[in-house]
Amino acid sequence: VGSRSEFSAQTLAVLAVLCEQPSQWRHGYALARQTGLKSGTLYPILIRLADRGLMEACWQEEPVPGRPRRHLYRLTPDGQAAAAEALASAARPAARAARPGRDVVKPVVSWEG
């Protein structure tokens, strides 16, 4: 599913963060901070991922007193597989470019943390 051409660099960045601990629910502001994306860019990406069944979303069951309930996100099993494949294929050209004798090019996305 997740060939490199399917996802933009920003989407790959979101997938990379969500892949770090796939079972953990995350909220939008944390994703925005970790990816550096603005809300107007981040949320359309989240909506598309949810529409494609790659990510699930739910409202926080036990809200923190004094603040609104949060909308939480994590990858579905399909999403984890697609993200792993897309991130691997995104990293491959970068690895090739980093071989001796070539200029070093940073990977589009790093998901090591």
Place this chain on the structure above:
Amino acid sequence: VGRLGRAAARLVPAGRRDWVEAIWAEADDVPSGLSRLAWLAGGVRVVAREARVARRIGRWLLFAAAVTGAVLATWPGSLSGFATAVARIDVVTVVLVLAVLPWLARWFLGPASDTRLARFLRAGGAVAALALIVAKATASRVVYAPATGVWQGMGRPAREFAWFTQILFLVVMAVYVAAILAVTARRSRVAPATLAIGTGAGIMLGTVMYAVAPLGLSKNATEPWVAGSAIDPVVALAWILLLAGPAVAGGAAGRRYRGPGSPQQLIHARIWQSVVAGLLATGTGALIVAVLGTGTVALMPRAAWLRDWLYPGQHLLAAAAYHHELAASSSIGGYGLILIAFPVIGLVLGFSGSAAAMESPGPPPEAGPA
């Protein structure tokens, strides 16, 4: 800003509101100041994107432009004249119908289907209604011009009948608009294939009917563009499309329908698809021939090339051209008959076509209508 944003979330379709509300909920954690403002601005962008604001604004601007054009084309003239009075009543009524009926349809039938064909049908219906009243006004001005003496020569019963036919025309237009909105509403459960089959059959019927009767239904007025018996095959084709088209379309739409439910529900659903396909086949055909025909009549006085196409090989002097224009303008009432009779034929034949659909095997469980 946050309160405004929450109110703006209502612009977004119900299935998308969670996302917008999520953005506002997160705003509380964003440091106040420019960062929070930027976060909320992003939320507004998402609202605009999900509410398809640009598309809505564009649609309203197009509608406003079409209405303005129709008003400018129909309004001029002395109100004491029958043709001008009718033209003004037509344009006001049709604009009201086009503006109000979609709201009522949403109220009673729920949201409209968002498929490309459904949007095309709704936009096409609105354009056809506006074009028809503009063309009809132009033709009426030729017939009821003071020089013809037609209105002056009419007795009271004839004048009352003339007003009755105008009111009937407006009722028919309202019914057409309502029918298009109904069959393209999601709750009507008309399958995309049914819309496609019915519309396709209707476009064929309308085009062939226009070839047969480009200037109304009167033979004197028409003098077909294909002279003599050469038009006969086209006339035969028009009859075939009118009498067989709705039945075939109805049968095909019913057979293609695959929906969930019990066998009894499936039978009812297939009959419904057949009837709608038959109705669409003749209704679309009637609307197309009425718009094209009335438009041709309206354009005749202005377009010499059109007269050359309609009367090939004839060099028409001014008097003869005017005679043709007057005769054609007097014959557009025939399209009114078509607008009423065709859908009735389509309903009956579409229903009869559903018999063929009943022989089709049962549905796979996963498929359904739009």
